Each structure stands twice: as structure tokens, then as C-alpha cells.
Amino acid sequence: MEEVRFLTANFGRYDTSSISSYMNIGGFSALKKAVTMDGEDIAALIAANKVKGRGGAAYDMGRKWSQARAVKGKDKVIICNADEGETTTFKDRELIRQDPFNLIEAMIIAGYVMGATDGYIYMRAEYACFRPLLLSAIRQAERYGFLGTDILGRGFDFHLHLYSGAGAYVCGEGTALIRSIEGKAGRPRMKPPFIKVSGLFARPTCLNNVESLSLVPHLLLDAEKRYAALGTEESRGTKMVSVAGNVNAPGAFEIPFGTPLGDIIARAGGVQGGRRIRVLQLGGASGKVQAGTDEVLDTPYTYEDLAAIGLTVGSGGILVVDERTSLIDFLRMNQEFFSEECCGQCTPCREGNVHIARFLEKLQAGTITEEEIGLMSGIAEVMSRSSLCGLGETAQNTLLSAMRVFPEVFTAGGASHE
Amino acid sequence: MISPNEQPLTAERQAQIDGVLEAHDFDPTQIVGILLEVQDLEPLHYVPRPTAYYIAQKLSMRVTNIYDILCFYDQLSTKPRARYPIQVCGSIACRVNASERLADTLKRLLGIDYGETTYDGRFTLERITCFGACDRAPAVRINGHVYDHLDSEEKIRALLASLD
Numbered sequence: 001m002e003e004v005r006f007l008t009a010n011f012g013r014y015d016t017s018s019i020s021s022y023m024n025i026g027g028f029s030a031l032k033k034a035v036t037m038d039g040e041d042i043a044a045l046i047a048a049n050k051v052k053g054r055g056g057a058a059y060d061m062g063r064k065w066s067q068a069r070a071v072k073g074k075d076k077v078i079i080c081n082a083d084e085g086e087t088t089t090f091k092d093r094e095l096i097r098q099d100p101f102n103l104i105e106a107m108i109i110a111g112y113v114m115g116a117t118d119g120y121i122y123m124r125a126e127y128a129c130f131r132p133l134l135l136s137a138i139r140q141a142e143r144y145g146f147l148g149t150d151i152l153g154r155g156f157d158f159h160l161h162l163y164s165g166a167g168a169y170v171c172g173e174g175t176a177l178i179r180s181i182e183g184k185a186g187r188p189r190m191k192p193p194f195i196k197v198s199g200l201f202a203r204p205t206c207l208n209n210v211e212s213l214s215l216v217p218h219l220l221l222d223a224e225k226r227y228a229a230l231g232t233e234e235s236r237g238t239k240m241v242s243v244a245g246n247v248n249a250p251g252a253f254e255i256p257f258g259t260p261l262g263d264i265i266a267r268a269g270g271v272q273g274g275r276r277i278r279v280l281q282l283g284g285a286s287g288k289v290q291a292g293t294d295e296v297l298d299t300p301y302t303y304e305d306l307a308a309i310g311l312t313v314g315s316g317g318i319l320v321v322d323e324r325t326s327l328i329d330f331l332r333m334n335q336e337f338f339s340e341e342c343c344g345q346c347t348p349c350r351e352g353n354v355h356i357a358r359f360l361e362k363l364q365a366g367t368i369t370e371e372e373i374g375l376m377s378g379i380a381e382v383m384s385r386s387s388l389c390g391l392g393e394t395a396q397n398t399l400l401s402a403m404r405v406f407p408e409v410f411t412a413g414g415a416s417h418e
Numbered sequence: 419m420i421s422p423n424e425q426p427l428t429a430e431r432q433a434q435i436d437g438v439l440e441a442h443d444f445d446p447t448q449i450v451g452i453l454l455e456v457q458d459l460e461p462l463h464y465v466p467r468p469t470a471y472y473i474a475q476k477l478s479m480r481v482t483n484i485y486d487i488l489c490f491y492d493q494l495s496t497k498p499r500a501r502y503p504i505q506v507c508g509s510i511a512c513r514v515n516a517s518e519r520l521a522d523t524l525k526r527l528l529g530i531d532y533g534e535t536t537y538d539g540r541f542t543l544e545r546i547t548c549f550g551a552c553d554r555a556p557a558v559r560i561n562g563h564v565y566d567h568l569d570s571e572e573k574i575r576a577l578l579a580s581l582d
Contacts, residue, residue, distance in 0.1 A: 087509040087548045125454060125493045126549040128562055164451040166491030169547060183447040184483070185490035244511040244552035251553050285509075285548075317552075325514050333510045340508075340547050343490075 006227055006238045007215055008254045011098040016133060019140035022101040028146055030217030031105050031112075035154045039069055039113035045219060049228055050236050055081055055172070055209030056283060056315045057390075058303065068114045068196055068206035076116035077200045079207045080107055082123040083177060085169040086284025087337060088317035091240035091252040092210035096123070096130050099214065100137045104160065106213040108146060109220070111158040114206050119158060122177050124165045134162055169341035173389045174199075174207050176343070187343050188389035211240050211316070231257030235302035239316060243268035246275065246322040255301065262297030265320055275322040279330055279402070282306065283314015285337045286394035288401035292320075310401055327409050328364045331402060335360055338395040349392030352383040356399065366413040373410050377403055427468045434459050435469065439476055446477045449487060453494050462498040462539065463561070470496075492546060500535045500542040502581045505559040508545045511552035520556040520568050521545070527571075527578065540581070 005011070015021035022028070034042060047062020068076070080103065084092040096103060107119040121134065138160050141147045149157045163181045170176045171186035178200045180186035199205025215237075219227060227237040235257035241264060244250040248269025255264055261280070271277055277292025288311050290296045299305050303313055321330050339353045359376040362368040368376075380396035387393045403410050427435075438455045442448040452473065457465050465488055474481045488494045506512075506521045521532075524543055528536050535542045551557045554566030560581070568574050 084550060085548065088511045088552050090550045090552055093550055124550070125491075126559070128454070163448065164454060166450050166454055166487075167493035167546065168491050180450060181447060183449040183479075183487075185486045187490075242552070244555065245514050250511075250555070281510075319511055321510065321514050330510065333508075333513055337509065337547050 004230060004238050004254055004256050006218055006222075006230070006254065007095075007211070007240060008098070009218065010102055011094075014101075016098065016100055017136060019101060019137070019144055026221070027101055028105055028144075030220040031108055031146065032152060033220050034109045034112055035152050035156070039115070040066065042109070042113045042216075042220070043069060046216065049219060050234065051212065051215060051219075052303065052313075053209055054211035054215075054240070054316065056086065056286070058313060061208070061212055064206065064208075065110070065113055068204070071196055071204040073204040074115075074117070076114050076204045076206070078107060078110045078114060078116045078119040079177065079181070079200060079205060080119065080121040080210060080213055081172065081174075081177060081207055082121055082127065082210050083165050083172040084127075084210070084315070085124060085172045086286065086315035086317055088244045088281070088319040089242055089284045089315040090244075091242045091316050093127060093130075094242075094252045095210050095214050095240065096127065096134065100130070100133050101141070102217055103210060103214055104134075104137050104141050105146070106216045107160055108141075108151065108158055109216055110206070110208065110213060112151075112154075112156055116206070117157055117159065119160045120163055120181055120200065121160070122163045122165060122171070122181055124171075125167050128164060131162065131164065138162065168343075169337075170343045170389070170391050173391055176389065177207070178205065187345050188391070190388065232300070232302050232304070234304045239301070239313070241301070241316045241318055243318045243320065245320040246272045246277075246324075247320050248272055257302050258300045260297065261299050261301055261318075264301060264318060265297070268318075268320075271320060271322055273322075275324065277320060278323045278325055279321045279327055279406075281319040281321070281330075281334075281398060282311045282317070284317045284319075285334055286391075286397050287314045287317065287319075288312055288397050290401075290405055310404060327402060327406055328360065331399060332357075332360045332364065334398050338391070342391065342395070346388035346392060348383045349387045349389075349395065352379050352387075352392070353395060355379050356383075356396065360399075363410070368412060370412050373412070424467050427472055431459060431469070432472065435472060436476075439473070444477060446479050449473075449477065449479065449484065450491065450494075453484075453487065457494060458561070460498075461501055463500070463503055464495040464498050466498075467496075498535075498539075499544075501540050502560050503542045503544055505544045505546045505549065506532075507547075507549055507551065507555070507557060507559070509548035509552065512548075512555040512557065515555035516569060517556035520558070520574065523571055523574050524558075527574065541578070 014025050043065040051061040052058040165171050171180045173188045176186040176188040195205045231237050242252040281287050281289050335357050344350045470484050549559050551564045557566040
């Protein structure tokens with residue numbers, strides 16, 4: 001498989017504990033270039049490369065930055081979402097671990113573009129081991145004048161803060177994450193007001209994923225337009241994916257968009273014991289599923305091709321489950337995750353998760369009726385439409401897509417069919 | 419109200435907590451990070467009530483808000499745990515790689531179930547949803563450290579023996 005190093009170009013090339021080492025490989029030249037440009041042109045550059053947010057929602061990033069720029073207000077905030085909580089997702093972990101200074105440079109550029117005065121990195125507690133690395137990187141950037149007041153003599157002030165989560169998946173949701181940084185329990189709230197207008201400390205806020213941000217310095221320095229030449233027309237460039245489950249060499253790596261799913265799995269060492277794939281789940285616990293058929297494995301990893309077979313890129317996680325695990329066991333394990341992580345605030349998600357878990361139990365026992373199967377999908381639909389936040393809205397993505405892909409399992413006495 | 423079986427803060431602990439608060443600029447918005455650090459000052463990795471009250475006072479926060487946070491986040495505990503709380507990942511990527519067998523082996527070797535503590539206060543067994551080490555499955559996390567590829571009883575025994 002073709003190896004590309006665009007987003008990961010700096011991996012292993014500098015001492016991550018030293019700013020001078022980073023500068024020796026050209027670190028902060030993207031920022032120096034950025035401050036000579038108009039912020040709108042930087043947003044336009046991102047839009048021209050058709051970059052979509054890499055946290056899961058795949059929102060047009062250039063547009064997001066443009067909108068955040070347009071919001072009036074002097075005390076805007078940039079947040080980096082490093083609360084990578086989706087299962088099978090650990091690509092941001094590698095970006096933080098192997099290229100922390102690039103992330104910091106990206107945050108400063110984002111601050112410049114949006115006209116923000118403060119940046120916050122919200123990192124999950126499970127990654128606390130990288131806290132000293134990031135804190136030291138921030139302190140060094142301050143000493144070198146890349147953070148603080150009058151950055152690079154451009155009269156632009158920007159301060160960076162590092163906050164920790166404490167083990168709550170729901171804090172990956174924008175409003176919950178904001179409450180957590182405000183020093184509260186991370187319960188999501190109703191929107192509007194949208195965070196771009198009233199977010200952290202009621203200030204206009206722009207929230208971006210680690211990978212989305214990390215891409216920006218590389219794009220700014222991409223004079224030969226190498227990025228746009230990779231991938232497809234609609235899904236340009238490259239993507240970080242993390243592959244785990246029943247594969248021989250699980251890991252996080254960069255692929256050009258358009259790489260067939262089967263090749264990505266082969267890069268992760270192939271399926272353990274050469275077994276048949278029972279189910280593939282893309283995008284973490286809230287992701288959708290497909291069977292391991294040739295047609296699916298030949299599908300190029302792009303937004304458009306995955307959508308055509310009912311999948312999404314989501315968080316970039318790719319879970320491979322082989323034939324030793326039944327589909328119902330898989331669904332029950334996935335359901336346990338949401339039953340545990342639901343914050344309990346809104347009725348559809350709190351009650352829905354309990355009932356879906358019970359129906360799955362009955363499905364496994366072979367005691368479920370046709371009527372109950374209908375009820376199960378009905379509850380899942382209600383959850384996706386009426387939950388308070390993204391957690392409840394996406395919690396049943398896996399089940400609903402499994403019902404479409406494997407209808408034979410969802411019949412009265414389902415378990416006996418497997 | 420401090421229950422009779424809870425020791426009041428020692429001068430030493432108070433000084434340590436002050437150090438943590440100072441490192442966080444006495445900033446109440448940083449309460450989650452503060453509680454995580456303070457919790458690890460305790461040999462049994464939890465936030466005792468006197469500590470919660472003391473922090474509330476120092477940061478001019480309501481005690482109820484501190485407890486709202488302590489109860490909300492999985493990584494914070496109001497109950498004594500153990501010197502080595504063993505967190506087993508319950509996510510699918512780990513479970514299809516024999517994390518259940520790892521958990522069963524731990525339960526058998528330690529004689530405890532999830533949520534219980536060994537008689538000597540060394541180990542508790544906790545199940546958590548995912549700690550982002552899917553590529554190192556099956557793994558456990560103990561006091562912030564990930565121990566990976568625990569796929570045999572020998573490795574699990576060696577790990578337990580290595581912890582004091």
C-alpha cells in the first residue's frame with residue numbers, strides 16, 4: 001500500500017520535548033506565513049481543500065472557520081477537542097504524542113484567523129500521561145514569543161490553556177465539553193444558543209478536533225498542492241485512521257483518501273488467523289456497520305463511497321470483528337458502552353438505552369417477538385431524533401445500520417439464525 | 419459534616435493540596451483537573467470528604483458543586499479504592515481480544531469481583547468503558563499507567579507481583 005506522510009510528516013523527525021528541535025525542521029514557519037495572510041484566505045484555503053471536521057461530524061471546516069471569523073466579539077475562544085472517547089479511536093493520541101508542537105502552532109493560527117484571545121485544549125484523563133509534554137510545549141512557545149501578547153510583532157494576543165477531562169464520553173459533545181472546562185459536571189445543554197455565538201464562559205467559541213487543527217500548518221506550507229493531488233475530488237488529501245479489534249497489527253496511521261477498506265485492514269496486519277470478518281464498525285461506538293464482503297472491502301475510504309454503502313468516516317476508527325463473535329454479542333457490547341456513558345439527563349436516551357439493552361438480551365435468548373423487534377427499531381429512531389445531544393442521537397447508529405445490513409438476525413428467535 | 423471514621427486533614431496533606439491549588443492558580447474552572455491530582459495524593463486514590471470541604475472553602479465553591487463533579491466523572495471517586503486500582507477496558511476492541519479472560523483471571527487471582535477491594539487494600543478491580551489503548555489490547559490501566567498485551571496468566575501474575 002502506498003505510504004503517505006502529509007499530516008504525519010513530522011512524526012519521528014524532532015525531539016517532542018524541545019521547541020528548538022521543532023524549529024530546526026521548520027516549526028512555526030506556517031504561523032509566520034499565516035500572520036502575513038488575511039484570515040479569510042486561510043479559511044478559504046481549508047475550504048478549497050474540502051477539509052471536513054475530523055472529530056466525527058464531518059462539518060465543512062473552511063466554512064466553520066469563516067463563520068467563526070464573522071462572529072462579532074473581542075473575546076473569542078478556540079477549543080481543541082482532545083477528548084477522543086470513541087472506541088477504537090486513538091489517532092489524536094498519536095498526533096499529540098508524536099507532534100505536540102504542530103498542534104500548538106495550529107491553535108495559534110486558528111486564534112489568528114478567528115481573532116480569538118484564548119485557546120483551550122481539552123484532553124481526556126486517559127491521556128494524562130501527555131500532560132507534561134503539552135504543558136512543557138506551551139511554556140516553551142510562551143518563552144519564544146509564539147504565545148502571549150503581540151505575537152510575532154503583529155499586535156495579536158493569544159493564550160493557551162490545557163484542561164483535563166475525567167472519564168466521561170459525553171464530554172466529547174461540544175456543550176458538555178464546555179461545561180467541563182467551566183468547572184462543572186459535563187452535562188450537555190440545549191442549543192441554541194450555539195457555541196459559535198455563546199460558548200465557553202458565554203464567549204463566541206470555535207471547537208475543532210485535534211486532527212482537523214493539526215492539518216492546518218501542513219496545508220499552509222503545501223506550496224506544491226501535494227494535499228489536493230491526493231484522494232478523490234470530493235475527499236481530498238489524507239486521513240488518520242486507527243484500526244483495532246481482530247487484526248494482527250492494530251495501530252493508527254495516515255492513508256490517502258480513496259484507499260480500499262480491505263487495503264487499510266491489510267496494512268493493520270490483516271484479520272487474525274485469516275478469519276472471516278463478521279462485522280466492520282467505522283467511526284467508533286456511534287459508528288455504522290457493514291459485513292466483511294468483497295464489495296465492502298473493495299470500497300474506497302472516502303466520504304462519498306462509504307456513504308453509498310451506509311457507512312461514515314466518523315471518528316476515523318475502524319473496528320474489525322471476526323467470525324468468533326456473533327453479531328448480537330457485538331451489538332450487546334456496543335450497547336453496554338452507551339448504557340454506561342449516557343448522562344441520564346434526557347428521557348429518550350436514558351430510557352431508550354435501557355429498553356434497547358433489554359431487547360438485545362431477548363434477541364440473544366431467542367425470545368424476542370416480531371412486535372418487539374419493531375418496537376426496538378422504533379425506540380432507536382425516537383432516540384436519534386429527539387435526544388438532547390449528539391450522544392443520544394448517534395447511540396443507535398450501530399443498531400439501526402445492523403438492522404439494515406443483517407435483517408436475517410432481527411427475526412423472532414433471532415439468535416438461532418447465526 | 420465530617421463522619422467520625424474520616425480523619426481530618428493532616429498538616430502535610432493540607433500543604434500538598436495547597437500546592438496543587440497553587441499549580442492551578444486557585445482557579446475554580448480547573449476543579450476537574452485539581453480533583454484528579456488531589457485524588458492521587460491519597461494512598462487509596464479517592465477524594466475524602468475533608469479534602470472536598472477544604473477545596474470548596476479555598477476556591478469559594480459550593481460543596482454540592484464539588485460533589486456534583488465527583489459523582490459525574492468516572493475517573494473520580496468519593497470512596498476509598500486501593501493502592502492499585504486496576505482498570506479493565508470494557509470496549510469491544512479489547513473484548514474481542516480476550517479482555518474478558520483477562521478480567522476473569524484477575525478476579526480469580528485476586529479473589530474479588532468488579533467494584534471490590536482485596537483484604538490488604540492493594541487492589542480494586544474496576545471496569546471502564548475505554549481508555550484509548552485499543553491497539554495494545556488486552557490492557558489494564560493502573561494509576562495512569564497502561565500495561566498492555568496481558569494475554570497470558572504468567573504476564574498477569576508478573577504484573578501483580580511487580581506492584582509492590
